[in-house]
Amino acid sequence: GCERWKLIPGADEIALNCEMGLYLDFQVTDGIPHGCSGFEHFSASMASDDKKAVWSQIPGQKDKAQPDCKKQMLAEPAGSTPLSQIMEEYADDQTQWVDDFMAAFEKMMRNGYPDGLTNSPDIHTNLVCPMPSIIGSYTENCYQQESVDSDGAVFKIGNRHKELAGKVYQWNPSTQLFDFAEQQPGATNQLWRLSSGGHQLINEMTGLPLSVESNVNFR
Secondary structure, eight states, X not given: OOOOOOOOTTTOOOOOHHHHTTTEEOEEETTEEXXXXXXXXXXXXXXXXXXXXXXXXXXXXXXXXXXXXXEOOOOSSTTSOOHHHHHHHHHHOHXXXXXXXXXXXXXXXXXXXXXXXXXXXXXXXXXXXXXXXXXXXXXXXXXXXXXXXXXXXXXXXXXXXXXXXXXXXXXXXXXXXXXXXXXXXXXXXXXXXXXXXXXXXXXXXXXXXXXXXXXXXXX
């Protein structure tokens, strides 16, 4: 398959100079990065209250571009794996990153607490964190999945818009999204049940709750 990159407004990622410096080799003076092709127009004039993005640009090119920096080869101790290679290894294996991060994080949290730490309340049981879809322009928050009330009534979700007259809300297997479509007798992707807690509307086919602007709990 092919990789697809997508910007999700409000959920995109940024990195500070100190973080990018783990992978790219450049210098910073008074907050201004330099030392790579593409940083030539970066100057102290950037330090203003104007909410205007300043993009790197390769000399002789019209469009914005990633600065042409070499990889960070700093290694501690000397001769060990350089930082840029460690970054690549973590990018290829996020499970390894989580394992190493948790060990380091717990060690950091124990600093100053000789008697150890106390476990926090469990908030992860039945926790669902949907991955952003490559279709559409929205993302969803994490939520606690409620079980389905198997004895509850099965129903469909209609609407009052004349442009969608006769259509119901459903799970679309083709687009992997919820949308409105003509009613199909017995189609489980168009059927819903109330959750056992009474706060979520669960789709019969997918077991997924109805989400409206990232909200899945209704009272």
